[in-house]
Amino acid sequence: MLFFDCTTAPNPRRVRMIIAEKRLEIETRELSIANGEQLSPDFLAINPRGTLPVLVTEAGQALSETVAIASYLEDLHPEPSLMGQGAEEKAAVLNWNAVIEQQGGQAIFDAFRNSHPAMKGRAIPGPADYAQIPDLAERSRQRVNAFFELLEARLQQSPFIATNRFTLADISCFVMVEFARVIKMRIPQGNPATLAWYEHICERPSASV
Numbered sequence: 001m002l003f004f005d006c007t008t009a010p011n012p013r014r015v016r017m018i019i020a021e022k023r024l025e026i027e028t029r030e031l032s033i034a035n036g037e038q039l040s041p042d043f044l045a046i047n048p049r050g051t052l053p054v055l056v057t058e059a060g061q062a063l064s065e066t067v068a069i070a071s072y073l074e075d076l077h078p079e080p081s082l083m084g085q086g087a088e089e090k091a092a093v094l095n096w097n098a099v100i101e102q103q104g105g106q107a108i109f110d111a112f113r114n115s116h117p118a119m120k121g122r123a124i125p126g127p128a129d130y131a132q133i134p135d136l137a138e139r140s141r142q143r144v145n146a147f148f149e150l151l152e153a154r155l156q157q158s159p160f161i162a163t164n165r166f167t168l169a170d171i172s173c174f175v176m177v178e179f180a181r182v183i184k185m186r187i188p189q190g191n192p193a194t195l196a197w198y199e200h201i202c203e204r205p206s207a208s209v
């Protein structure tokens with residue numbers, strides 16, 4: 001197995017947290033997105049989408065989606081479970097993880113990639129260059145505000161994002177919320193349930209990877 005990582009990027013961080021939670025040791029290769037190493041011909045031969053993370057499985061398949069990597073590692077190493085146990089929990093984890101990615105992660109990434117000078121011409125990850133759309137950055141910031149309200153409503157009802165235990169959905173949410181610092185957005189001080197959840201996750205050893 002081989003894990004292609006980038007220590008500055010949020011999606012690879014989700015995989016690092018999964019690996020840490022499951023206490024696995026996987027051979028890792030670091031690539032620098034800042035230096036464009038994800039677009040080298042050698043890496044594009046492994047992942048033509050030119051994105052990180054990538055996990056090359058035992059059979060040699062290159063997985064480029066965090067959820068797929070999480071599912072693969074969960075099958076090989078079921079404990080501790082991060083993908084839920086039983087039909088209801090498994091469905092809840094996938095459901096909430098998708099909500100976090102689409103309502104939170106995508107809004108944060110769009111706000112960042114369509115406004116930050118370092119992302120000029122790189123508004124979408126991958127081999128093709130796309131121009132920034134400033135209006136999209138602004139609209140995305142509005143969506144991030146809505147995401148924080150969605151989170152607060154959920155965490156008023158549930159100790160963790162998807163179930164009553166820590167799962168992949170919490171990892172995704174924690175990483176996205178921390179990444180929002182790049183657009184200078186943080187959990188609002190008026191959202192006590194989200195702040196308490198955040199402090200609780202910060203106590204886990206995996207939060208520091």
Ligand SMILES: N[C@@H](CCC(=O)N[C@@H](CS)C(=O)NCC(=O)O)C(=O)O
Nearest residue numbers: 009010011051052053065066125126
């Ligand atoms: N859907 C993928 C997203 C992968 C992704 O977009 N990764 C970003 C880093 S967080 C990337 O590779 N960016 C490369 C670039 O900006 O060119 C996942 O679940 O991991």
